[in-house]
Amino acid sequence: METQGPIIRFAVLDKVLDLARANSLWPVTFGLACCAIEMMCTSMARFDLARFGAEVFRPSPRQADLMMVTGTVTRKMAPSLVTLYEQMPSPKWVIAVGNCAISGGPFVFKGQYNIVEGVDKLIPVDVYVPGCPPRPEGLLEGLMKLEEKITGTRRFPKAEEKW
Amino acid sequence: MSMTNPVSIIKGAVSLIIGLGVTIKAFFRPVVTCQYPREVLPISPRFRGHTKLVGDEENPDRTRCIVCGMCERSCPSGAIHKVEGEKREGEKKKVATSYILDFSTCSQCGICVEICPTSALAFSADYNIVGYSRDDCCFDLVKEYEKRKAT
């Protein structure tokens, strides 16, 4: 017997939703340390995060889709950061920007008492952008990588590689 | 501003109009944006990306690294691991076979580049690394050198 197609094609709907989500990533206004300055730079005129529709920095986590962890997460900050993440409505994504957010970066040493060695120990991280701090291009690349993760395909050309 | 003094009110209004003039002028001027994936800014030759191994001029099959371990010891954040090498025939000094750089703890200070006795290290211009996991931030610089040599 020939199988009939579904009446509502959820797959198509899903695709549309994914596309919409990937192109409307509103970050929460949340800067921790040095990398936050580079995050600002990314949203400024030179690099213009707005081209991808991601410049709508929402001060309230309830309205945001994306959390950029831009800097060192200390143990004192950790509960607030987790709360902030939990306050965001799903679907939500996290980009760990900079070495501190990825692994604690240069602040890891024997006997350290105050930092969380990588934000992925607290919340799930989707994309890692290393650098100390990463260039704004790196952050944009991270955003595109996240879009790729959401939609499954990369919409943008790859920038020429440099050594 | 006093709300009752007409002079100050007019002055205030004029200052607002001047401010509006600035933004409207900017509105009609060209944008300064570099559209990143489609356009790329020139990267300065001194840009500090992650480090890379420099090839030996006489023998491009090997890097200049002689596995002395100076960089590993001097790195402030312990980003360099497993600097290992082997003795090859016809070579006076060791040849590096593995050089792991954990870029996720690097602070791009340049101490390793400075301290290297054979100038085997240099900064790459790799400015847009991203990854899906922590491991994507770890590089084996020897392998990377070979890949670079091939292209």
Added chain:
Amino acid sequence: MVTGIIQDLKKAVAGIEASEVSYEQNGYHAAVVTQKGSLVSVAEFFNGRVFYLADLCCVDYVDYLELVYFFNHHKTLCRIKVTLKVEPEKPTAPTISHIYNIAHWYEREIHEFFGVYFEGHPNLTYLFLHEGIEYYPLRKKPTPVPEDAKKLLNSFNPEGEEDTFFVNLGPQHPSTHGVLRVVVKMDGEYILSAEPVLGYLHRMHEKMAENRSYLQFLPNPARIDYPGALLLNLAHVTTIEKLCGIEVPERAQYIRTITCELNRIASHLLWFGAFPADLGALTPFLYAFDDREQILDILENITGSRLTYCYFRFGGLYNDIDDTFIEMTKKFVKRMRERFKIYDELVTGNVIFVNRAKGTGILEQDQVHKYGCSGPIIRSTGMPFDIRKTEPYAVYDQVDFEIPTGTVGDNMDRYNVRMAEMEMSLRIVEQAIAKLPSGPFKAEKVPKKLKPPKGDIYHAVESSRGETGVYIVSDESDTPYRMRWRVPSYSNLMTFPALARGTLIADAIATLGSYDIVVPEIDR
């Protein structure tokens, strides 16, 4: 002046040991040794002479703990080190927080990190650390935090009364510039009291310094104060050069001056953008960043980084500058002068901005020594205090510049002072470029492993936020025994609770914005 002060001090406080020391070598003029009984009267003596408390720190010598107080004068340079030895077991010391307001925080900090109990301190609670701390972090020998001390540290519990309520500004709040948290007690729109809670970005720089060599600490200063990274890089490098007696070639000094001033402009530009943004205007932010990108381009061309520079080395620089740098800098100076007109039209003259900034957040000049303020904040009150003039480093004594000052010390004055400072920096850059000598950019024969002689040194530079001092105790090894950072934002922020009291929340946020605080610098 120093001799006179010492004599007066000896007369005023009986049984005190005071002697002059070499300023060239130690960075301070006199050392005073006090006992627990005489400390308060010494502090009162200095308060009477309008000295400010530049720094208060603790050094753990295992056998004893030493509290180090640095007093300095805003008008004439006279830095005096006052020390007090306390026992390592259950250490106690008298508080001076009733004399110097800034000592409030310094004493809380020492209580957290060393366990010194300050008798008479009104509020010894956690300022920096999280509650899970088990050992006093900066003690040389592991010393556990006793249970009763933990209770003491944990006692900050804001509770509202009727008609008032508490609002947490931060740690995630658009106007706290990072992760500062201010617990504000409010009555309607009015602030009854504001209590900053620090430590959300405490990155253990001082602990790290004790764990690594002088060279390996090089990348850290840039992370302490990232908008003015080069300035702190310079503070670290010059202190150690002074400590080890390394001569720096003149070309390197000039280049340091130029790059530092460029960095200062970049830092002020960041502030210039953020301040109107706190008042609700976002467009100046983007214009300022546009100019900032030009500076970053210039600096990236020589240092290789955009933000956290690690460019200066002991005895010189990482690499020399080239002609493109000079060309670009000259072009930038010209461009920047044009841009000031736009800024004036868009922000400085704007009636809404003026109304918001004028007459709000007034800092009285006779209060500043109690807080140890420095930088544009103190200059806005009319006090021409600038380390670049009082203790010239690099080549600031060879260039001609003025210290812009304000009159009332309100937000508008702070704004004007910073804008004038940017113009002054442009002037310094221009002069330094014109005078730039040729020659080596790095001193020869700087050992790779530095082992400075035994002793201590305090050295300060004027960063974009004020007096940034480094106090190093060396024990002849290649790692510092203790490295203490005296940071300007810390003491500047201390004035905030006093300035915010009784004002509207909108004004308090404008005042906080006008401070140009950098949270990692406060938290270190």
Added chain:
Amino acid sequence: MAFTSGLMPGVLCRLVSLMGIQRASASRVPACGCGGSDGFAGGGGDASPFDRETAMTETINSIANVIGWETIRTVVGLVGVLVVVVVNALVLTWAERKVSAHMQRRIGPKEVGPFGLLQPIADTVKLLAKELLTPQNVEKPLYYLAPVIVFIPVLVSFVVIPFDARLQVKDINVGLLVILAFSSLSVFSILIAGLGSNNKFSLIGSVRSIAQNIAYEIPLLLSLLSVVFMANSLSLRDIVEAQKGVWYVFSQPIAFLVFFIASVAETNRTPFDLPEAESELVAGFHTEYSGMRFALFFLAEYTNVFIVCAMTTTFFLGGYQGPILPGIVWFFVKTYLLVFVILWFRWTFPRVRFDQLLNFSWKLLIPVSFLNLIVTGGLLKL
């Protein structure tokens, strides 16, 4: 919160009766069963744009006979208004981002669709599919109701605006009053959003919003009164027709300025955006709203902007009047020019402080508009 729950039934009654106006206004004959609307129902109905639609196909006719014409008109009118509202909000979000971008010398949305035109659609779809979080301890009825109510006054205001000489859902002889009544209602939803959110920032935001609304309603009204004096009517169409010769912006420049400033304040736009002052109150009254609820606030804000601009156009810029081009084009050109000015304000000015905001209204706008009213009245008498 007890007093608000007590308030609810009364307000709901008022809302229901106002809905009645809307239904009645779309019908030619006085609607049956719409108590309380008799005062408004008798206005001239020949302008209904949907007259032409009566000549549609047989099927529609037969269905219509069953359901009744007025129902169909109401539905069509409502759908039309809804479409305008949604399209307008989409266009305005895009415009705001594009205008701000170019004022700051960047590109703005570009990669999503040509010129980033699909950006608002992507945002809407995303917000639609977003999780609807209800925070703990919120006053649920208030919290849920606020985003719904925010919409009603906005929809009703559209009914009386004459888009063209013949395009108006309903010309009511007290159209001006209807608009003013409903525009003051929009603050009500802000209030209950703030009260219900269990968040101090929201509460402060909503309280600010109330004070601001009260302060700016008065100059708004006073400045309009002088227009009413000149036009001798409260009907919006009559006011537009009275501007055949000279637009009121020329004969009543002070009233125009006062009205425009007050309406910027009414819509909570910079420099008067205190209820949602980002640097002070995080996101103001909608701090705790997520997903589509937040989108509704957004939608209402942009629709409010459109409405105040449409009102300014109607009252001062000659409405749909203009040479050559059809009236509706003129109407939209004028309205969107004013919208541009409001956006332009937003991206230039800082925010005023709360006491300055109130002072500005009570000490400057109200006396000036009052004087203007007296002078106008005196001149007209002469």
